[in-house]
Amino acid sequence: MGVTSGYVRHIADLGRLDLSDEERETFASQLNDILEYAAMLNELDTEGVEPASHVVPLKNVFREDVVRESFPVEEVLSNAPDARGNFFCVPKIIEE
Amino acid sequence: MKYVPTIGIEVHAQLMTRSKLFCGCSTRFAAAPNHNTCPVCLGFPGVLPVLNRSAVEMVIKTALALNCEIPALSRFARKNYFYPDLPKAYQISQYELPIGRNGWLAVEAGGGTKRVRINRVHLEEDAGKLIHEGGDVSCVDYNRAGVPLMEIVTEADIENSEDAAAYLTSLRTLLMYIEVCDGNMEEGSLRCEPNVSLRPADADVRGTKTELKNLNSFKAVRRGLEYEIERQRGILESGGAVVQETRRWDEASQTTRPMRSKEEAHDYRYFPEPDLVPLEVGTEWQDELKKGLPEMPWEKKRRFMHATFNGYKISGGEYALPEEDADRLTSSRPLADYFEKIIKASPEETKIDVTREGAAAVRGDLEPQFIFPLYYKTVSNWVLNELLGALNESGKTIEECPIKPEDFAKLLDLIRQKKISGRIAKDVFKEMFATGKNPEDIVGERDLTQTTDVSEILKVVRRVIEANPGPVSDYRAGKKKALGFLMGQAMKETKGKADPVIVSRILREFLEGT
Amino acid sequence: MELHRKTAHELLELHRKGEVSPVETVVSVLDRVRRVEGDVAAYLLVLDDAARRRAAELESADRNLPLYGVPVAVKDNICTKGTPTTCASKILKNFIPPYDAAVVERLRDAGAVIVGKTNMDEFAMGSSCENSGFHPTRNPWDLERVPGGSSGGSAAAVCADEAALALGSDTGGSIRQPASFCGVVGLKPTYGAVSRYGLVAFASSLDQIGPLAKDVHDAALMMNVIAVHDPRDSTSVNRPPADFLAGLDDGVRGVKLALVEEFLPEGTERGVRAAVEGAAAALEKSGAVVEKVSLPVLRYALPAYYLIAPAEASSNLARYDGVQYGRRAAQAGDLASLYGKTRREGFGAEVKRRIMLGAYALSAGYYDAYYLRALKVRALIVRDFGRAFEKYDALIGATSPTVSFKLGEKTADPLAMYLSDLCTIPVNLGGLPAVSVPCGLSGGLPVGLQIVGKPFDEGTVLRVARACEVSAGFERKVL
């Protein structure tokens, strides 16, 4: 088994990370080491075990449907790398 | 080879909450760009979602109305993908544990009732809006980001575009009835994404499906599906293979075109949302919400209609209306309510059941159309023809109707009491609609009271007979149609105020020399 | 003694009696920062003017506020309104949150003075502070060594008297391991005890904010301020407010402690083992019952963690794409390069590695084998902790198998670095409270004793820590 450099490209794409060929090679070998280590989990019998995505003993936490004032638009835009006319802007996307 | 289409439909309905799904920003449509935003719905670092209780309750109500199972435990999940309209680069949605699953909706189509099975009903957040007009940039408005959406997915149970449209119509009516969605397709409050595939009629395997987007009206859904079915049929008949893809309906050319994929790799990496805790929808909560559900559209329709027994009409329902009337009146809850308010405001005499109490109930000069069940049909006619016509013309909704149902009942009562003629009533109606005045005042101000004075009418009829020797001799020669013309002349003479029943009787007496 | 050297509770008393004013204290601490920061580099940002202004304001405030005039350092992944919050990442270099984290609001309301934002491993991913996107921090005990991580800046600041108290965050040991390395007290509260609102997420189901302090008393003082229910965090548990100072000095007579074999794992340095066993013996002498136990499932915590935490992180860090805030790559001509280049330039190697590891664990075809299996192992860990707590009041062991290591020693081998958190990680998976308290020295460097408690039983954990502190007689470093 093992993570190929090709699969590293796939998961880097999923995470939107541009990588050089060299980085891909390094990451492939490091990920392999880690995943090999993680394979020790297979030693445990987890048959019928309910997965624990959380340990917090809570259910049904809500807020009531009440409108609260939004943030001033200047404030939400103040950190934007490119804002014009109250919009956040990105390079032109050709949709379809 | 014969091919059979298989259609499944995914609907996204915007829920009618006041605030967004995970923050207190308003859901108001068309606020100035990015004015309904905050760090939570913009996905700023460190802020956290807190779930809107009303949104959850709306989904539970829908699941109940759609006969779904409601699992004891439900969970939110993250759907991960990058796009500028998605601030956190994941959408909080539901995956393996939706709020509702395995339900059905009864849909009337092709003369029968079919059950469309519902695969799941779940809650998720909407994305923002991208604007590509002009310039070298695309602009993003996040007002819509985080607005609660309910996703309703059917099994692939639908076989043609008619049934697909019928399902959508029923679903939309239902959502509006239970007041969870405003049903506005143009504004995108209700978005429909059907998928369709073709299989050989004699085979059990499903063909490759395509998904359709940008269908902004029922008509577009029907046309889009029809186009897509024919397109796929063409490919298959010429020996080709359908490509699995998402296609966009183009209104201008009335065709579908492949969309460029948003994400090259469709690997959403769903996993449980760690910022939210599970939902536990116990039976107590369900029962409470069930109690709050209104009469369902199909129940209301049954109540409005006549019932049939062994093919015979019997007066089963409350108003014994023809199916088409019941269908149209119950297509919207406010319209049905309006109709019932007129009935409620009408005098007791109109509620005598002739079929139960027999013809004896019809006595004096009471017109049968003002006795049950015909009175209800009369009201239905007025609502469906005059009122809907006027609303349509003025661009108003039933909620904005200037005529109070009580005044509408008064107008009909004026006809019943022969104070005005049906023709005059239409003029009075127009003025009521334009001014909101009550009918008695209008009739009084304009002196429109019907003439029932026989001697007065006699004079008029005599004048008409004298002035129209041609039609008179035509009638006497057997051309009975001439009566209509003479009637018209007589009514014109009285400016429509004469009681047409009396006019007709007297005219006939004159013409037939009795 | 100079003011900067004093603990928070000592300062509070001086402030309350009016013997010292908050301004004097803050000036003393800022002077100290100016003198040692060149060596330690604990801060990413020192709020010199703001701290002086705040201290002056406090002159007219209620002297009984729980942190009246106490100079506090805040880890830079905790949002501060109007003040840059970078997570030590280039991608958030100029990010100024328009909101305070819940804990920062609590600090301000309590009369604390925020001295600055401390250095950390980028997005809290690391165990040495060397993964900071800006500069490393050095251990005040030995400037050639790391302060630990990821809350290395907060630990070093407290250790070097550059703040009386600090806030850190702990996802897999990020408060306790640097506390151990720097010879200070670090507490990771029960998951759900402290609001995460405004804490920039690394792994949401594991992250908790907690105090780094000069002594156990100060840690309890900080807990009294920050462990409060917050409706803005759905995972914040609504409990009646606790007084963490109550019973702190009640001793450990009759307290049942388990010395957990897996908290002294293979490869534990001899000096660390000796210090921990010495501390255990001292606790026994003070009246505690100490038994050796083994919880074999804890061996699987590290691999489970390195699937769960990166999985959540890969999703949590997806939002840094240069659209709404943060740094955008200059050469972003189309959407693909907007994302790819921005994230390539903005993130360091460790962050990229974990994003990819997480994406891998969640990706189609691997989810069941990796992520889901890890969640099941997490369930087993929770179960076995629960069983242990049926018999014991607290579990003890080493915070880290080693003392502080040299800068650069482990940077080339990610797995070796991960092993530094072997003893702390199981606690996060279990959502339990745990403290690291200095219990001795090994080769002249501090060793931390880790004390793990039942959910929401910070009280016992702090009481045992206090007993250890008393018996160890540990002397804090004077740089």
Ligand SMILES: [Mg+2]
């Ligand atoms: Mg959806």
Ligand SMILES: [Zn+2]
């Ligand atoms: Zn918002």
